[in-house]
């Protein structure tokens with residue numbers, strides 16, 4: 147009798163959020179054993195996913211990303227996929243941006259992904275395999291009037307994805323960034339102003355008739371099985387970037 151093959155493992159950051167939750171359900175359906183991260187809302191992490199384990203971390207706190215990585219590796223022993231879908235915005239025009247808010251946005255959206263990558267680097271490089279998907283934002287490509295802090299962090303996230311792809315690619319680790327469409331019925335979407343929603347809708351050259359969060363989750367899950375690419379930024383909405 148052959149020994150049973152252990153399921154692939156994935157750590158999802160922001161699993162209590164709209165996009166992270168959708169990714170968690172999709173990966174669970176594909177047989178992954180999941181580490182599911184939440185910050186303030188552990189009750190929003192999808193329940194009863196077989197083989198899953200919940201974690202809490204506040205990425206504004208020093209050492210939080212590293213502690214989380216350590217706890218996940220102690221529980222699961224290996225990491226096949228890392229999906230980042232956490233984030234915050236504290237939008238304000240540059241002239242009015244509160245410095246503490248700026249620091250929080252950079253800490254959660256940019257420094258934490260870097261430190262998480264650093265904490266997991268040894269594991270990925272030793273395994274000589276693994277897939278990473280960073281859920282980014284259109285703001286990282288286009289900038290955002292009234293949201294420069296968020297846009298800066300999101301640009302940095304794309305640079306991190308490409309840099310990791312270059313560093314880790316030779317050992318067999320694939321790294322991508324996915325830019326979701328604007329999801330009205332999501333944590334981040336519900337926080338957006340009416341003017342912002344209207345501006346996004348005006349720039350979209352196509353309106354999909356589907357649940358965008360589920361579409362993002364399916365794309366991420368497929369990307370984790372994609373054998374040929376790395377270092378790419380996939381834009382899943384219909385705003386054309388000049």
Ligand SMILES: NC(=O)c1ccc[n+]([C@@H]2O[C@H](COP(=O)([O-])OP(=O)(O)OC[C@H]3O[C@@H](n4cnc5c(N)ncnc54)[C@H](OP(=O)(O)O)[C@@H]3O)[C@@H](O)[C@H]2O)c1
Pocket residue numbers: 159160161162163164165166183184185186187188190203204205206231232233234254281282283284325326327328329330332333334335
């Ligand atoms: N939704 C969209 O339309 C859209 C469009 C473009 C890009 N994005 C990107 O995709 C990400 C996910 O979007 P979403 O709509 O799913 O957002 P969401 O529902 O607001 O989820 C955000 C996630 O980030 C976690 N989080 C918040 N503050 C944190 C902190 N200090 N430390 C650690 N984790 C923290 C939240 O945890 P708790 O809830 O447990 O506190 C939650 O799991 C966004 O952050 C954004 O960068 C979203």
